[in-house]
Amino acid sequence: xxxxxxxxxxxxDDPEDQMLTRDALGEAKLVNELRCVSNGEELLAxxxxxxxxxxxxxxxxxxxILLDLNMPKMDGREALSAxxxxxxxxxxxxxxxxxxRSDEDVYKSYDxxxxxxxxxxxxxxxxxxxxxxxxxxxxxxxxxxxPHA
Numbered sequence: 001x002x003x004x005x006x007x008x009x010x011x012x013d014d015p016e017d018q019m020l021t022r023d024a025l026g027e028a029k030l031v032n033e034l035r036c037v038s039n040g041e042e043l044l045a046x047x048x049x050x051x052x053x054x055x056x057x058x059x060x061x062x063x064x065i066l067l068d069l070n071m072p073k074m075d076g077r078e079a080l081s082a083x084x085x086x087x088x089x090x091x092x093x094x095x096x097x098x099x100x101r102s103d104e105d106v107y108k109s110y111d112x113x114x115x116x117x118x119x120x121x122x123x124x125x126x127x128x129x130x131x132x133x134x135x136x137x138x139x140x141x142x143x144x145x146x147p148h149a
Contacts, residue, residue: 006063006139010036011043011079012097013071017120020127021066027124028132032139035062039071040079047089062092063144064134067114069098069105077108084113091145095134 008025012018018036025034037043043065046053053059065083069076076096084090093115098105101119109117118134121127138144 006032006144007060008032008034008064008066009043009046009062010034010066010068010097011038011040011071011076012036012066012068013038014068017068020124021131024124024127024131025135027128028135030131030135030139032135033060035059040074040076040082042073043067043079044074044082047083047086047092064115064138065092065094066097067094069096069100069109077105077112080109080112080114093138093142093144095138097130 010021022034037046045051046059049056067076080094095116096109096114097118097120099120106117118130121130
């Protein structure tokens with residue numbers, strides 16, 4: 001049985017990191033669609049289908065969120081807190097993918113309900129390895145909640 005394609009929503013303010021993640025998905029041969037937003041405000045607007053994200057066909061509910069902690073406007077910590085307090089959104093798995101190696105960020109992220117915390121690899125090969133591992137775990141092994149409107 002082949003894994004069903006699942007939309008990945010990445011909250012990351014660095015366009016280069018977005019591009020590298022998209023390239024790593026291709027290199028890892030994952031067919032998952034990657035959608036990107038640049039800050040926590042956009043993440044919540046996307047998830048709540050507000051403003052430019054109102055069209056659910058163009059902006060499907062993600063099966064998983066990759067979240068950077070250090071973003072402008074609303075950072076990942078604030079967005080994670082708001083997301084996990086929302087009964088409609090809290091079951092979406094969130095994996096922190098960040099450069100922060102702060103113990104405080106790790107503890108706080110898990111306290112807020114994150115499903116995993118990964119330090120961004122420094123090399124593209126490392127990123128491909130992380131994406132392959134995430135793909136195997138989240139899209140082949142784990143049973144994710146079915147999408148709903």
